[in-house]
Amino acid sequence: MAASLLALFGALSFLDGVYLHLWRFRLQERPESRYEHLTHTWRAVLFIPILALLFLVDAGGWLLWTGIAFLLADLVVEIADARSERDSRSWQGGLTTGEYILHLVLTGVRVAGVTLALAAKPAAAWLLDAPLRLSTAPTALSLVAELMLPGAVLVAALHVLLVLRPMLLRELCAAWPVRYCSSR
Secondary structure, eight states: OHHHHHHHHHHHHHIIIIIIIIIISOGGGOGGGHHHHHHHHHHHHHHHHHIIIIIISEEOHHHHHHHHHHHHHHHHHHHHHHHHHHHHTGGGTSSOHHHHHHHHHHHHHHHHHHHHHHHTSOGGGGSTTSOSEEEOSOOHHHHHHHHHHHHHHHHHHHHHHHHHOTTHHHHHHHHSOOGGGTTO
């Protein structure tokens, strides 16, 4: 079940983080949305070690706790993101109803997936001196995480690139006019 939730989270996150935030609303191009884009960038970057340490590798001991630390850092950034959205989205009257619902669903799916993945850990895994890797046998969860990892790295890199060059997507569309760029 955790594997299915992780896959669903990945698909919905791509819809929210890439299609809505970067492409449709172009948050990276709007001065009032710059901070929100920065929080999204931090969350995309933090997702990589979270994915690796809590889903891909059957981590134990201090490695598991490192994954939890990244998860807590992501929570702090998520709160900063949520606090910024009123001002960041003033140009559109706040979040759209659809995006607000999508965020609620994403939060629920993420919490359920993480909870199931962590609940499957044996009690001994939580000891600091536990083996760093509890098992090397692939599971459905580790396979989904392995498939998601390259995409997560690319999405994080895209977010970072758009922090450095916010107009990059617009420039690419101007240089390479295709059907999906024509309205941008």
